[in-house]
Amino acid sequence: MYLGNKKIRNVFPVIILLVFASILFMALRSESAKRQFESKECFSCHKEFEKKYFSMKSIHLIVKKEQCEECHIRHGRVPALILKKPWNELCLQCHAKEKIGLDDPNMHSALNGKCNNCHNPHASESDHLLKIEGKELCYGCHKKENYEKQVTHKVLQSNGCGACHNSHSSKEKNLLVKPETELCLACHEKEKGEFKKAHGSYPVETSKCTVCHNPHSSSQAKLLKMSAHDPVVSVSCESCHNSPSSEKAFGTTEIGSKICYQCHDETSLKAGGNIEHSPFKEGMCLDCHNPHVSENPKLLVAGANNLCFNCHSEKGEKTAVSHAAVTEGDGCLSCHMPHASKYSKMLKEKPGDICFSCHEDIKNYQKSKNVHSPFSDLMCTECHNPHGSNFQAMMKERTDIVCYNCHSEAKDKFEKTNMHQPVKNGFCNSCHNPHGADEAKLLKMAPTKLCENCHKELMEQGKGSGTNHVPFADKDCLTCHNPHGSNIEGMILDKQKVLCLTCHSEFEAEIAKNKSVHSPVSNGECTKCHSPHKSKNKSLLLAPSPDVCLVCHKDIKERIEKERKHPPAARDCLRCHKPHFSPEKSLLSQPVQSLCGECHNFKKDSFVQAHINIDPGSIDCRSCHDPHASKDSNLFKKNLHPPFAEKSCEECHVVEKQ
Structure with missing residues (x-):
């Protein structure tokens, strides 16, 4: 590059220096930014974790190496354990099934949940990261009282559960380390005289030991199950079985119940009953009883109720309301006899x-x-x-x-x-x-x-002030109501038209002979006006007059509220009307002239002049006047004939004026 200009030659080194400085600055800044986003150690936050687990006897290797991300995801949306995979799947990434004995068909049910049911995933004071040492861990699920009764298996006391059981899986049932009999004979040598004597010299090694013995603990000597048949306890096997030296040593000397009745009196077992339980009747004692030992009372092959439900399964179905006699105490035997009874259904009484x-x-x-x-x-x-x-x-x-x-x-x-x-x-x-x-x-x-x-x-x-309907006052509800149901509203015995008239019978004749009948009466709707129980108003009215009337007569109500009202109409409809029936039209209490004449003096000069000498007896006041309300001061009707409005009656009528 040619730098001919002297000024440019002098500036060029400065430019080079600035470029170099900029590059260096950017590099340093990038390194600083990198340091800002560098990952911290997990324990820089989880200090309590480090303090808690690193002092323990057994520490998970990946925890010891501080490789938390082997199991946990670094980031998450919620503050939880944020595992990479489900528990068991995560553990099996490192711990192959075949190495930890998880490849056999019978799996420990605890593992159906999570490995951490037994193991602590971080550290423990016990070997193999177990949460608790030895058999105490097993007692977390298996009730301790069932395994440490009066007589406890020595191997359980000294070596714990692991002496006989695999912890993860097994080819044998109950996670046994070997087939049952082989496992027992590993300690209890069948050739020894003590073994033979204890079993009456019978070849019991060909059978299963748990037929008679509880492998963990028992309230009986020799770990015999809770309920033991006397010949078993006394090792009097020949009471029922052939000689131990015979070809069929375990064969019985008699068939069915005959062998039982050698000791047990049949009559006593019947207890006076003549209705026999079918297994008892057929001599099938072993349907219900174990001839040797049982963990159930009276050598029963199953717990009392479960035994019965083996045949009577429908009785064992779960119900919302259970009988305490069935679910508590003696269960089925609370009510039933097991062998025979005097009463049907094998009842005790x-x-x-x-x-x-x-x-x-x-x-x-x-x-x-x-x-x-x-x-x-x-x-x-x-x-x-x-x-x-x-x-x-x-x-x-x-x-x-x-x-x-x-x-x-x-x-x-x-x-x-x-x-x-x-x-x-x-x-x-x-x-x-x-x-x-x-x-x-x-x-x-x-x-x-x-x-x-x-x-x-x-x-x-009914206790307050007011008027009570007589049946209501007497609390005789059935006078009017059907206690079960009715096709009529209010569950009343009959339609109101019939029901009310059974007491108010005088109305029936009046309804028939009167010209005008109030529609609620003719329609049998008494409760439109009256309360059937109680009212603060007289005659059991739902409201005082005129309010009770204006509920139906809404047009009159509107006019009374807005126009000049006739005083009786505003105060009480019953001043002019009968409430139920009347010989007069419109339920008037008397002929209209007589009714109006009670308030208006027809002979008074002012009245005579106002009506231009027309005899009030010859006309109906309602022909001209509205009896309820009007916009006119004289209560004239809404539409007036012009001559009438101008009082020019003579235009149409022959009028004699005074």
Whole structure:
């Protein structure tokens, strides 16, 4: 490059220096930025973690190497454990199944959840990162009291669970390290005299030891199961079996129940019963009992209820309402005999009596004046399922369905358009006692009190001031209402037109002979004006007059509010009208001239002049005047004939003026 200009030659080195300085500055700045985003160590924040785990006996290798990101994702949206993969899948990345014994078919159920059910993923005071040392870890899931009874297996005490069980998986059931018999014989040598003597010289090594022994602990000597048959305890095997030296050593000397009856008296087992349980009758004692030992009382092959449910599975179905006699105490044996009974269904007592042995309070209803027939006949199971039910009080079905099974005629009577809520919901026992009552129709209490139980707010109204309807005052609700249901609103016994007239019978003749009948009366709608229970107004009116009338006569109400009102119309409709019927039109209480004449003196000069000598007896005041309200000061009707409006009657009429 040619630098001919001297000035440029002098400036060029400076430019080179500035460029170099800029490059150096950018490089240093980049390094600084890089340092700002450099990852911190996890323990720079998780100091408590380091303090807690690094002092422990056993530390996970990746924790020791501070390789947290082998398991955890560095960033996350929520402050959680942010694992890279699900627990077990994550562990198996390093710990191959075959190396840790996870490749056998029978898997430890704890591993169906997570490895950390047993192991701490970071560090532990126990070997193999176990959360707790030895068998105490197993007791976290397996109840300790089942494994440390009065007599405990020595190997369990000294070597723990791992002496017999694999921790992860096994080819054998129950995670055993070897086949059951082989495992036991590893310690209990079959050739030794002590072993032979303990087993009556029978070749028990060909069988499974756990048939008679609990491998962990027992309340019995020799780790025998809880309930042991006397010949087993005394090693008197030949009481039932062939000689140990015979070809069929384990064969029995008798068949079926005959062998049992050598010791157990059949008559005693029947306890006077002539109805026999089918296994007992057929001599199949072993259907229910183990002939040697059992973890259940009386050598039963299963827990009492479970044993019964093996055959009677339908009785064991889970229900919403369970019978305590079934689920608690002796279970099925609370009510049933196991071998034979005097009563059907193998019951201990008569059907009713057995129920009363617990439900003594219910028995007292037998003394009631009126007793429900199934209950009086002690047929509790007519209504109740003795084993359990999905309905309240162990009813066989919804209460009303149970009732309709006998009271079939009632169903059509009760299922109406308007149903009493207890009937609609199927709760007959809201009002009726299903067992017995001193009241008629098995009512829980007198009808006057019964309705008040639910309708308290309504019944309270009867105590205040005002007018009570006689049946309401007497709390005789059934005078008007059907307690079950009706096709008429309000569950009343009949249409109002009929129902009300049963008491107010004098109205019937009046309705027939009067020219004018109020439409609510003719339509049988008494409650349009009257309260059927109580009112603060006279005659049980829903509101005082004229308000009660103006609810229907809205056009008159509007005019009274906006126009000049006729005083009687504004004060009380009954000043002019009858409320129910009248021989006069428009329900007037008397002929219109007489009615108007009560307030207006027809003979008064001013009246005569205003009506230009027209005899009021010859005309209807309503021909010209509106009896309720008008925009006109004289209450004239809205549309007036012009001569009439100008009082020029002579234009049309022959008028004699005074």
